[in-house]
Amino acid sequence: MNQVLVEICLRIKDLDATLDFYTNLFDFEVASHRKFPEDKFDLVYLNSPGATVQIELTYNYDSEPYTIGNGFSHLGVTVSDLEKMHEIxxxxxxxxxxxRGLSGGTPSYFFVTDPDGYRIEVKRAK
Structure with missing residues (x-):
C-alpha cells in the first residue's frame, strides 16, 4: 500500500497576519480558501513551489489563542540563499x-517564528 503525506494542519488565530507571513516573507501560494461561516471556520491550503505537502491553516472565528504543545518543535523550509533569507x-x-551550524560547524540554518508562535527552521538547500 502506497502512502503519501499530503498536509500539515496549523490552527491559527489571525488569518491575515499568517497569510502575510507565509505568502510575503516566504513564497507560499494560496491553493484554496474554503469558508464555512455556519460552522465559524475557514480552511486555507498553502503550496510551496516544488513541494508535495500543503500547509492547511485552520482559522476558527471565535477561538482563543492556541497553545502549541511541548511535543511540537518546528516546520522546515529550504532556501537557495540562506544568508539573504536571514537578512530578509x-x-x-x-x-x-x-x-547556526550543528556542533559549531558552518552556519546552515536559523529559526523564524510565525504570528501564531510556530517556529520555522530555514535551511540551506542542498
Missing part, C-alpha cells in the same frame, strides 16, 4: 534567530 527575516517584524 531579520529586517521583518518576525522573531528571527541567529545563523
Amino acid at each position: 527575516c531579520k529586517a521583518s517584524a518576525y522573531e528571527t534567530g541567529e545563523l
Whole structure:
C-alpha cells in the first residue's frame, strides 16, 4: 500500500497576519480558501513551489489563542540563499534567530517564528 503525506494542519488565530507571513516573507501560494461561516471556520491550503505537502491553516472565528504543545518543535523550509533569507527575516517584524551550524560547524540554518508562535527552521538547500 502506497502512502503519501499530503498536509500539515496549523490552527491559527489571525488569518491575515499568517497569510502575510507565509505568502510575503516566504513564497507560499494560496491553493484554496474554503469558508464555512455556519460552522465559524475557514480552511486555507498553502503550496510551496516544488513541494508535495500543503500547509492547511485552520482559522476558527471565535477561538482563543492556541497553545502549541511541548511535543511540537518546528516546520522546515529550504532556501537557495540562506544568508539573504536571514537578512530578509531579520529586517521583518518576525522573531528571527541567529545563523547556526550543528556542533559549531558552518552556519546552515536559523529559526523564524510565525504570528501564531510556530517556529520555522530555514535551511540551506542542498
